[in-house]
Amino acid sequence: MPAPKVLISDALSPAAVQIFKDRGIEVDFQPDLGKDKDKLAAIIGNYDGLAIRSATKVTPKILEAAKALKVIGRAGIGVDNVDIPAATAKGIIVMNTPFGNSITTAEHAVAMMFALAREIPAADASTQAGKWEKNRFMGVEITAKTLGIIGCGNIGSIVAERAIGLKMKVIAYDPFLSPERALDLGVEKVELEDLLARADFITLHTPLTEKTKNVLSAEALAKTKKGVRIINCARGGLVDEVALRAALDSGHVAGAAFDVFVEEPAKENPLFGHPNVVCTPHLGAATTEAQENVALQVAEQMSEYLLRGAISNAVNFPSITAEEAPKLKPFIALAENLGSFAGQLTETGIKSVHITYEGTVAGLKIKALTSAAVAGLLRPMLADINVVSAPSVAKERGIVIEETTREAQGEHDALITLTVVTEKQERSVVGTVFADGAPRIVAIKGIKVDAEFAPSMIYVTNEDKPGFIGRFAGLLGDAGVNIATFALGRDRQGGSAIALVEVDGAVPDSVLASVQTIPGVKQVKPLKF
Numbered sequence: 182m183p184a185p186k187v188l189i190s191d192a193l194s195p196a197a198v199q200i201f202k203d204r205g206i207e208v209d210f211q212p213d214l215g216k217d218k219d220k221l222a223a224i225i226g227n228y229d230g231l232a233i234r235s236a237t238k239v240t241p242k243i244l245e246a247a248k249a250l251k252v253i254g255r256a257g258i259g260v261d262n263v264d265i266p267a268a269t270a271k272g273i274i275v276m277n278t279p280f281g282n283s284i285t286t287a288e289h290a291v292a293m294m295f296a297l298a299r300e301i302p303a304a305d306a307s308t309q310a311g312k313w314e315k316n317r318f319m320g321v322e323i324t325a326k327t328l329g330i331i332g333c334g335n336i337g338s339i340v341a342e343r344a345i346g347l348k349m350k351v352i353a354y355d356p357f358l359s360p361e362r363a364l365d366l367g368v369e370k371v372e373l374e375d376l377l378a379r380a381d382f383i384t385l386h387t388p389l390t391e392k393t394k395n396v397l398s399a400e401a402l403a404k405t406k407k408g409v410r411i412i413n414c415a416r417g418g419l420v421d422e423v424a425l426r427a428a429l430d431s432g433h434v435a436g437a438a439f440d441v442f443v444e445e446p447a448k449e450n451p452l453f454g455h456p457n458v459v460c461t462p463h464l465g466a467a468t469t470e471a472q473e474n475v476a477l478q479v480a481e482q483m484s485e486y487l488l489r490g491a492i493s494n495a496v497n498f499p500s501i502t503a504e505e506a507p508k509l510k511p512f513i514a515l516a517e518n519l520g521s522f523a524g525q526l527t528e529t530g531i532k533s534v535h536i537t538y539e540g541t542v543a544g545l546k547i548k549a550l551t552s553a554a555v556a557g558l559l560r561p562m563l564a565d566i567n568v569v570s571a572p573s574v575a576k577e578r579g580i581v582i583e584e585t586t587r588e589a590q591g592e593h594d595a596l597i598t599l600t601v602v603t604e605k606q607e608r609s610v611v612g613t614v615f616a617d618g619a620p621r622i623v624a625i626k627g628i629k630v631d632a633e634f635a636p637s638m639i640y641v642t643n644e645d646k647p648g649f650i651g652r653f654a655g656l657l658g659d660a661g662v663n664i665a666t667f668a669l670g671r672d673r674q675g676g677s678a679i680a681l682v683e684v685d686g687a688v689p690d691s692v693l694a695s696v697q698t699i700p701g702v703k704q705v706k707p708l709k710f
């Protein structure tokens with residue numbers, strides 16, 4: 182197998198380059214390429230991995246050209262510059278480094294708070310201009326002031342801890358912050374309205390989502406305390422910049438410190454030029470320590486995925502360790518094949534899928550197995566589906582997916598049972614992985630069989646009556662179709678029977694039609710795996 186190739190299209194620490202090289206991955210470091218979308222689109226097709234920060238915009242157009250891309254690694258936290266649904270639809274894993282720069286970013290927010298409280302940037306400019314304006318700069322103390330944190334996740338929590346150390350009263354608005362965590366942190370959990378009314382400083386630490394966009398709108402700003410100071414080191418768009426400028430101009434807001442902007446790079450901005458505004462060019466994560474952390478981590482994570490199939494910190498797939506990956510592999514194949522078997526037999530709309538994991542397989546990452554089963558199930562209808570995109574596609578189509586795990590109950594150490602409920606019927610298929618690593622079907626609709634999945638198969642259901650096998654074999658023989666293996670099962674003597682037959686090469690439709698005419702045959706279906 183040729184060495185995987187990775188493109189680094191943003192200014193990552195060179196530490197990442199070394200990691201890739203050490204792991205035997207070919208690496209192309211072009212720190213400014215991300216800013217040139219046409220050039221990126223022209224070469225992205227050559228790479229298995231793309232490592233980025235925030236400057237590279239991974240749009241559907243880039244993804245369209247990314248024919249070999251398997252993984253996008255964000256050396257940082259926010260992945261809003263990557264079109265995740267489009268990447269997911271293409272089966273591309275998107276991973277970030279959720280903690281590597283959080284301390285650094287929290288420190289930047291605290292630095293911005295001090296910069297505002299003591300007007301440090303303006304005082305610095307004035308002093309260095311030889312003005313010595315000792316009376317112009319009258320600051321405010323931070324001790325005993327109330328800090329309102331909007332979004333108390335990783336970074337918000339670190340800001341809270343630091344602020345408590347600075348003797349501030351900390352209140353937080355975050356619908357997902359548990360009361361226990363708030364208590365642990367020593368912050369008071371409040372509603373947004375309460376935060377707006379009480380905070381002397383407000384700092385934002387949420388991602389930019391439909392819900393958080395303009396969380397500080399004109400209306401929200403009007404509800405803030407007069408003299409409030411606002412810090413945004415999270416994402417541009419959380420605050421309505423035009424409304425904030427108006428509130429600064431009117432004197433209602435005493436100051437604002439912004440690291441992030443609606444449009445970046447911010448060459449012009451409504452906030453620019455106001456005397457009480459402090460701006461930095463998206464420097465939240467810009468320390469040597471943080472950049473080294475995120476670069477090393479993203480390079481490790483991407484290498485692990487490309488070389489060993491391990492997945493960590495993916496935003497669109499469950500985590501799989503390097504130890505789990507080889508154990509999971511045959512079961513992924515089994516799950517996908519079971520799904521494929523059911524999918525090829527399904528002709529009406531699927532309502533729900535129930536998967537039972539029994540025995541040793543129940544201890545593996547069943548989320549990944551379920552994704553594989555669903556991908557196999559839907560592939561006959563949606564050729565482009567893959568293990569990464571399957572759960573979201575199923576959700577879009579309103580297919581209910583349920584999983585159960587239980588201890589081994591029969592002769593097999595590990596079993597996967599896939600039950601598909603359609604508008605017309607319920608069909609279940611059971612499989613296992615033998616010691617040789619080959620996945621096998623061991624039951625269909627409650628009838629025991631034993632068959633491997635093969636590239637070309639014929640599935641027949643019939644009444645258990647003498648004569649079927651001879652006629653069936655005769656028809657295939659006459660048509661020059663060679664039978665490789667033949668698996669049979671029945672529920673009882675004279676009851677319902679199943680044949681799962683592996684053949685060499687494709688079976689002409691005319692032969693399948695003749696099989697259908699054998700007395701007692703109910704269903705004949707060619708299958709491909």
Ligand SMILES: NC(=O)C1=CN([C@@H]2O[C@H](COP(=O)(O)OP(=O)(O)OC[C@H]3O[C@@H](n4cnc5c(N)ncnc54)[C@H](O)[C@@H]3O)[C@@H](O)[C@H]2O)C=CC1
Pocket residue numbers: 257258259260279282283286331332333334335336337354355356357358386387388389392393414415416440441463464465466467
């Ligand atoms: N300026 C910079 O260079 C950097 C900026 N960031 C940005 O900081 C932000 C926060 O990062 P983390 O703390 O690591 O993320 P996180 O996911 O740990 O925390 C985000 C918090 O926001 C909360 N949240 C979500 N929706 C909310 C809503 N509607 N209202 C209130 N709270 C809500 C979540 O419950 C969560 O606790 C991200 O947008 C990230 O991109 C991160 C690193 C560097």
Ligand SMILES: O=C(O)C(=O)COP(=O)(O)O
Pocket residue numbers: 234235236256257258259260282463464465466467
């Ligand atoms: O990690 C994040 O979310 C950041 O915003 C940092 O962005 P950067 O990598 O410095 O362009």
